Amino acid sequence: MDNAETNIIADNISIQDVIGQILEDGLAEDPIHVLNLDDVVKKHTVWMQQFPRVKPFYAIKCNDTRALVETLEALGTGFDCASKGEIDKVLALGVSPNRIIFAQPAKPIAALLHAKKRGIKLMTFDGKHELDKIKNHYPEADLVLRFRYDSDQVFAQLGRKFGCDPGPEALALLKYAKELQLNVVGLCFHIGSGGNDWGSFEGAIKVSRDLFDAAKVIGYDLTLLDIGGGFPGAKPIPIDPYAEHINRAIEKYFSHHEHVKFIAEPGRYYATSAVTVITHVQSKRMLSEEKGKELIYYYINDGIFGSFYSAGHENQPVYPVLWKPNKNSKLLSWIWGPSCDGLDVFCKDINLPELDIGDVILFENAGAYSIVIANQFNGFPLPRVKVYVTQSTWKALKKAPEGISR
Ligand SMILES: Cc1ncc(COP(=O)(O)O)c(C=O)c1O
Incomplete structure (x- = not known):
């Protein structure tokens, strides 16, 4: 930092x-x-205007310069951390653990134990072995299932590495988590980074709704949808079309789910310009x-x-x-x-x-x-x-x- x-x-x-x-x-x-910290503040103002229902959890991997992270901390964002080191950087600023999501589906055991010790409960997973590990080391954690939904218009694809198939694989994982008596609270996806693809967000939100319904049958009343990162951050590219499509999709697919909270993990949106x-x-x-x-x-x-x-x-x-x-x-x-x-x-x-x-x-x-x-x-x-x-x-x-x- x-x-x-x-x-x-x-x-x-x-x-x-x-x-x-x-x-x-x-x-x-x-x-x-x-x-330019003024730019970061302006970006946050725009985010809050455009996405009144979606709380940003800044992906610190994108730029961890202390002044930038402190600015976002002052503005009240949450943080997406993917490692013990990132968790420590954010906690060192006095951020409360409930403003952090440990958004790393393949966590080292040491990092999992560290998250437990520091009170960070919210974390992602996308496989059976990760569930076994969490059961053994941190069974009280609040879990977010990451499913794969790739945009084909981005220059950085993430789905090849992380995210289960949203069909039978996701259902099998939810059932397995239930068997282990783990606490699954939500879903997340990341369409990939660096494109102009608001349509994929809409598609992924629709798939999320289907998975929320399937999870309910398995016994999980999910309360969180994390729509990931991938929002453009270069000037003068606006995020208005993203907001229009995402807000509409939230309205369309989650209008009867008032108890569901929405978060996102923007990185480049805040740091690029x-x-x-x-x-x-x-x-x-x-x-x-x-x-x-x-x-x-x-x-x-x-x-x-x-x-x-x-x-x-x-x-x-x-x-x-x-x-x-x-x-x-x-x-x-x-x-x-x-x-x-x-x-x-x-x-x-x-x-x-x-x-x-x-x-x-x-x-x-x-x-x-x-x-x-x-x-x-x-x-x-x-x-x-x-x-x-x-x-x-x-x-x-x-x-x-x-x-x-x-
Ligand atoms: C899990 C996760 N969330 C958020 C981000 C941030 O993406 P972006 O900078 O495109 O917003 C990344 C980037 O790799 C990521 O892997």
Whole structure:
């Protein structure tokens, strides 16, 4: 968890102004993540307006920078934790255990025992062996069955790894849990990440309703539906169509289930647009006549071992913006990271005006699955986080439901 200090800025200072000030000090060796807490607060306001019935449990795996997590804690969200380490990070902020879901269907026994010791009751499962383990080590836990419902429009599929089939397999698991006298309280799914697919949420909510009915026959009156993550977080993509379809599906399939609570596990929704990364060109090379075209390679101080793992491995889009746009004619360009790895390239075949060594490239919408994954392969420094919040947002956070502590 990055403990970067929070800079409180006047309300009329923009993030562009902040970046200008940072660059006045000269180029840094390390990439800089400018984290804008105002953006996180705005995102939360939109979520609450759009999803009045769905409480967000922020997936801390997406970006665990302390200031971001503290902001969400102050705003009163819950948290999705997938490991002992994530649980500890959230509890260390004073979050009550009942605001945490241990959303990891394949838990190490040590983590299960840790959850028990720390009073975290809500957790997911998707298989018989996990139920046996829970029976042996934490039979009082409140269990959420994760079923598989994949979107085919996402760039990060999760269903191949986790989630039982929602048909006979789910029923067999519910029956087995009943035999073990375990306390199943709800269902969850995750359609996958990074698409524009509100339709899959609707489909998964419909399947959930069928499973709620089947569970009742088995003897479980379920009270929780967790609709997972997968909501877009890049500016300017709106979540309105998601809200429209999800709220409608909740209304349609759960209108006679007032006792059912709805939660979600958004990660990238909260983190993506909050971060702009400042990088610069360290080297460049012209490849003449590559397949009949001119191609230029730029080597910058950030790459797949820094902020861009997801761009390199999951085709997550990146958004390069030139700090000082120039009018040179555009050239076909690739952007490489600084390491010696031949896979360390995260932006291919884009048209950019020709850049010089030292030119600054900003990457907007870079807060999700970036800093959390960064490592120091090849001896290059980790990205450095600088946190900013305007005075008025800071004051509001102090007065927020849980209040910010510093
Ligand atoms: C169980 C679970 N919940 C939530 C998330 C967050 O997904 P997203 O960042 O797309 O909202 C993930 C991402 O991997 C996940 O595995």
